[in-house]
Amino acid sequence: MKQIFTILLLIGLNSLNGQPTELFDHLREGYNLQKFLCSSNTKDLNREMSDLLISDFRSEQLFASSDPYVYIGNYEMQIKSDMYYLLLKSPDKTASLYIEKISDKITSEARWDQFRKWKGIYSGINYLGNGFYYLKLDSLDDVSINATMRTDKYIIHLQKRLPGVSLSRDSLSEVEWNQFHEANTYLLKVFKMLIDHLVEEKEMIYCPLNGKLINREFTATERLVGFIDFWTEVKYNFAFFDQVPEVDWEKVKQDYIPKMLMPQSNTAYYKLLTEICARLNDGHTNVYYPDDLVDLNYYPNVELGNFEDGIYIINTSKFYRERLPLGSKILKVNNEPVFSYLQNQIIPYISASTDYIRLRIALENLTKIPEGEKLVLTYLTPDGTEQSYEFTNFQDTSSWINEYPEWSRLEFKALENKIAYLKINTFNTSKVVDDFVELKDTIGQFKKLIIDLRENGGGNSLHGYEILKYFAAKPFVTSKWKTREHKAVFKAWAEFVEEPAKEEMEKVCLLTAKGDFWYESPPDTIIPYKEKHISIPLIILTGNHTASAAEDFLIAADSAGFSETVGEYTFGSTGQPLSIRLPGGGSARICTKRDTYPDGREFVGYGIKPKYLVKPDIADVLKNHDMVLEFALRLR
Known part of the structure; x- marks a missing residue:
């Protein structure tokens, strides 16, 4: 396939411009604590509690301060004297804690906007706009770790300055790394103390495990509470019980309560929860382990693919180039036939709406190595030699043999014969619509547009509909839905x-x-843009990763008359999940909304079949041959 010219625009990169990215993973513990605090019911900070807080924080060299300002990153912000607040600072002013009581919603919004100094700077992890645990990067030589958040009653800011650290290089020196580590550990300890003072006792079951601060097993009561919370929300809200008629949800409760009460590790408990969840066979109903437990697993850089005649190694890091040749066929795992191993050890814990997605996710988990366990793959090399390889917990840092392109929200190319190519990788943000609007005039100059949704896992359906409004020549309808x-x-x-x-x-x-008994909502009717209309034929590429809001886009596109689709079956799951907290910082979601085509046809649990079904084989994948795109280019 000949390309007339290469990528014109690559939008939405999460790059850090050469800054040392290894720092950011270490901010996750602080983010988890912040997320917990922001989502908890907090106590009223009366005078007695304030005095106790001030007294306790002296142990961390934080003392009450009468300074009229607080640093937010590198910004100096004046404290309003009419606000009820506490300000604690270290004697050298490198550490501070500021707590401001929210008086009313209007004032809170105005004040919160003044605190949000990180806006537009990606330097940490954001929690739904209500908090950020981040490095301040305005000046690469004046660095600080910050936690800025808004709870139900307070605006809170924590800071630890790092005067000796510079982020102007690709990596830190050992001295700088130690200073960052010590500062982050200090801030985590202060954060935990703050949680102990402000959060109601009944909420503490959901506090993240965070190994540096908390190292304990759940009690039998905590395990039971988490299970009953999940079970109850599923009972009253899950939208697809009819698709799993073999599941007796009342019996699930009776069968698993004794298992919850048995002594077990936190990992074993979450494995039980995922086993229960997987029985519901829904891709929008999941249990998520706490990060502290996820970190106990090792994932070697090995990618597997399922094809008609078996499971193959399709990519690895360069470390495994000679050890695990690309194109090798997997025969056994830990001396058990590979498909038997998948069925017995992995698939029972996978939540998915379709069998083919369940297998794909299982392959992603096949090379997961829990702490203290081993993994041995037996495989047939491309030259017909049977070999085995035992993985260790070696931390491989080499690059992939076939490098993956840097992720972007949107990618645009001009191809041969005046055909434009637009890859949309997410509908999770309105920025993807802004990206598209910048391109629409250019797109209008082509004879045909290929929209690639193969890597689009969804987001907000409205963003997809907004893009579709530029192409539709008539009003179109979305999916209809119902909820219990x-x-x-x-x-x-x-x-x-x-x-x-x-x-x-x-x-x-x-x-x-x-x-x-169900509440039912008819399809929405979307009115397209007339004056901004782009009159151009569309071909849409789909794949197993086309999910959720991207599938909603396909439903609407079908209504708008764009039925030329090429690729593989879609993910087969959409809806509106209800999120709940689980013990130790884990979480779960339950699908509460059942979407169908406007005429009632089901696609959740089945996937959307493209008009032209094109599935790459192992040879295409190894050669990086995009036969789906090539097929689309040949359509007239």
Whole structure:
């Protein structure tokens, strides 16, 4: 395939411009504590509590200060004297803690905007706009670690300055690294003390484990509370029980309560939760381990792919080039046939709506090595030799044999025959719409546009619809949806209804008692742009990673008359998940919304089949041959 010219625009890079990226992973513990504090109910900080807080923080060399300002990153912000606040600073003023009580919502919004000095600077991890644990990078030679957050009652800022650290190089010296590590550890300790003072005791079950601060196993009560919370939310809100008729949810409760009460490690507990969740067969219903437990696993840089005649190694880091040749076929894992190993050891813990996605995710987890365990792969090399390789916890830092392109929100190319190529990798932010708007006039100069959604895992459906409005020549409709509805009194009245019900209200009561009464919403009708209309044929590329809001885009595009799709089945899962907290900083989500085509056709649990089904084989993948795109280019 000949390209007339290469990439014109690569938008949305999460690059750090040569700054030492190894620092950012170490900010995650602080982010987890911040996320917990922001999502918790906090105590009212009265005078007695304030005095106790001031007294306790002296142990960390933080003392009450009458300074009229607080540093937010490198910004000096004046403290308003009419606010109720606490300001603690170290004698050398390299560390500080500021707590400001929120008086009302309007004032809170105005004040919060003044605190958000990180806006536009990617230097850490953001929690839903209500907090950031970050390095301040305005000046690469005046660095500080900061935690700025808004809770239900307070605006809080923590800071530890690093006067001897410079981020103007690609890596830190050993002295600089030690200073960063000590500062981060100090700030984490202060953060934990703050949580102990402000968070209600009943919330502490959800506090992140964070190995540097907390190293304990959950109690039987904590394990049971987490399970019952998840089980209850599923019972009343899960949207796809009819797709798993073999699952008796009441029996699940009876079977697993004794298992929750048995002594076990935190990892074993979360493995039980994922096993329960996986039985629901839904890609938008998941259990997520706390980061502290995820870090106990080692993932060698090895990528596997499933093809018609088996599972193959399709990419590795250069360290494994001679050890695990590309194109080798996996025969066994730990001396067990590979498909048997997957079925017994991995697939029972995978939440997915379709079998092919379940297998894909299983392959991503096949090379996961839990702490203290081993992994031995037996494989057939391309030249027909059977070999085995045992992995160790060696930290491989070499690059991939076939490098992956740097991620971007959107990528644009001009191809041969006046065909434009637009790859949209996310609908998670409105910025992707802004990126597209910058390109729309250029796109309009081509004869055809290929939109590639193969790596688009979703986001907000509205962003996809907004882009589609530029191409549609007529109003189009989105998916229709429904969600389960529970009114307690209807369930109570059902006791007095004799079956079969005669009146409509009686039917509603019986359906509610069975958990099968639904609120239904018709499709939305989207009006396209007339004056901004781009009149151009579309071809849409799909794949197994085309998910959620990207699938919603396909439903709407089908309604708009854009039915030329090429590639593989989509992910087969969308909806609106309900998120809940689990013990130790873990979480879960439950799909509460059931989407279908406007005419009622189901795609969740099945995937959307493209008009032209094109599946690359192992030879195409190893040669980096994009046969899906080539097929699309040949369409007339």
